[in-house]
Amino acid sequence: MLNTPPCVGSCSEFPRLPRAGRRGADASTVCAPAAAPLGAEKAVTCLLSLGWLVPLLALLGYVGHVFLGQRAKQWSALFGIVALALGFALSVGMLAQTIGGASIDVSVPWLSMGGINVPMGFSIGPLQAVMLTMVTFVSCFIEIYSMGYMKGDIRYNRFFANVTLFVAGMLTAVVANNFILFFAAWEIMGLCSYLLIGHWFEDPANGRAATKAFLVTRIGDVGLLLGIWWCFTLTHTFQFAALPGDLAALHLPAATLNAIALLIFLGAVGKSAQVPLQIWLPDAMAGPTPISALIHAATMVAAGVYLVARTYPIFQMAPSALFWVGLVGAVSAFIPATIACVQTDIKKVLAYSTISQLGYMMLGLGVGAMEAGIFHLLTHAFFKALLFLAAGSVIHAAGTQNMHEMGGLWKKQRWTAATFIIGSLALAAIPPMSGFFSKDAILAAAYVSPDPVFYWLGTVAAGLTAYYMTRVVLMTFFGSPRSEHVYEHAHESPAVMVVPLVVLAVPAAALGLAAGFLRHLLAPGYIKPDVGLIEFVPLLFAIAGFLWAYALYTAPLARRAALLRSPLIAAPYTLFKQLWFFDHAGSVVTYVLGLGPSFVIGAFDRYVVDGLVNACGSLCLWLGRMCRRLSVGNAQAYMLTIAVAVVIGLVALQFQAMGG
DSSP states (O other): OOOOOOBSSOBOSSOOOTTTTSBTOOOOOOOOBOOOOTTOOSOBOOGGGGTTHHHHHHHHHHHHHHHHHHHHGGGTHHHHHHHHHHHHHHHHHHHHHHHTTOOEEEEEEEEEETTEEEEEEEEEOHHHHHHHHHHHHHHHHHHHHHHHHTTTOTTHHHHHHHHHHHHHHHHHHHHBOBHHHHHHHHHHHHHHHHHHHTTTTTSHHHHHHHHHHHHHHHHHHHHHHHHHHHHHHHHSOOBTTTHHHHHHHTTOOHHHHHHHHHHHHHHHHHHTTOTTSTTHHHHGGGSOHHHHHHHHHTSTHHHHHHHHHHTHHHHHTOHHHHHHHHHHHHHHHHHHHHHHTTOOBHHHHHHHHHHHHHHHHHHHHHTTOHHHHHHHHHHHHHHHHHHHHHHHHHHHHHSOOBGGGOOOGGGTOHHHHHHHHHHHHHHTTOTTSHHHHHHHHHHHHHHTSSOTHHHHHHHHHHHHHHHHHHHHHHHHHSSSOSOHHHHHHOOOOOHHHHHHHHHHHHHHHHGGGGHHHHHHHHSTTOOOOOOGGGGGHHHHHHHHHHHHHHHHHTSOHHHHHHHHHSHHHHHHHHHHHTGGGHHHHHHHHHIIIIIHHHHHHHHHIIIIIHHHHHHHHHHHHHHHHHHHTTOOSOHHHHHHHHHHHHHHHHHHHHHHHHHO
């Protein structure tokens, strides 16, 4: 257990070590309290000093699954649920303290090598407290929901063990105050995503999806690792708090700072499935639906956005890097939104919407509105978890993910339909839902940025979002049933699945009311840009998207079919249906970067390496055959051979003597 001193009033931001974690520095546990207010009667133990308990509780839940889960059987889910519930209670307490201005950064000695000391520790501030509260709350209800969804699964305990470890990895990444611990937690999430996406590995498609997710995200991880190592070689520290100041003190060229920031951003692009590394996330829908909710809402993809926010001071020193963050975000908001418009799998529609919403978050970070990007991360976590769990409820009842086989389910699943509609309104940024306030702040910041094209890409994406979510709602819950078999067997899900939907619907609808408070907490003094009437343009696009979808999907099927045959619609429809050919391009890149070099390496091995070995063998055989001819059994021939050898030896000695 970390031995941290009590804090009076509030904890200061970071250990004021002279050069913490660098050559010659002495890293130690630090919790420097602010001066006690006049009249304070006693010290109050700082709850923030227990921040390390939140990921530890989740890790203990995982240990409980591993060692006791088989005995507990159907009750094994409680290990993770109780651990996350306790973590949520502790996170709320820490959030209350950060509202009062408290923060803490604790480090202890960990590794010393070559005169370089590397400490290990955790930090809790407003950003971390908000993230901990959101992750524990959402993850806890996803696990409760999973008790009903995964009931009867042959690997029930293994599922919950991996889920709890997944959440523990995310919580560790949130509280880590250094790149070493952060990267370890980052890789734990990568491993757990592989295990959970491929949970039903009997189906080869699931195994391929898990492998694809693992390998594509590793591309980004290589960039992140290079960025971390570059920072360390320059500053001899892995500490988040120390890095920006140390890099600034070195007066590095702008190109170097931009390169470091972009390498870090590459890790975020892979983890948060941003263009062009977004191809793994839709295929990840092969896993159980609760895992889709967990990946899309509270872990994994959220970690990439959090990484950029956590290292934001480095990006602020590299404005060119921020431009690329904004550009990738704007493109990622737009392109996946177009693809979502033509998907027929309800989970894949939500998957592409996640990529699009993550693009909005990156756009906010890229245009300098970090607090708006993180606020959208928070609101998105609630309504996207709600949407995926509601979609899982539909799939659980209907037995299909294909929306062409649904229709009319409102009559069979009232609670599921109502909560799904609330989540859809929040995703489409319709006021007064939470998504409106966070997305509105991002687009306002994009409009006043030096690159207003980002604003228009985001605005068009807002209209597309309203279109495809209205399409999903109409195709799934309204109209006539398209499959009598599906409709007859559909039913409302059990209470263990419905209650989490109702609970998550509350923040999905109402969190926007806390917009001003959260912005001030994350960035004191933040003032939302005043853009006048232009602020309502995204809302007008959203309304237009809703009306277009309503008109199209309440019309006869023949009219939609005729519309698709028109040249104006057919070309973009094909482009969107082919996923903008990103998967095809990925296959070509895989061939060029993977199979192409393998052929070259194979040819070198076959003709050069093996050729040299075979040449040596052939030379030995030839020499053997030549020497064999001397063994003829004739004594005179042997004497002649000896005489020739003696003459050659004498000649060699003579030449050696002449050379001497």
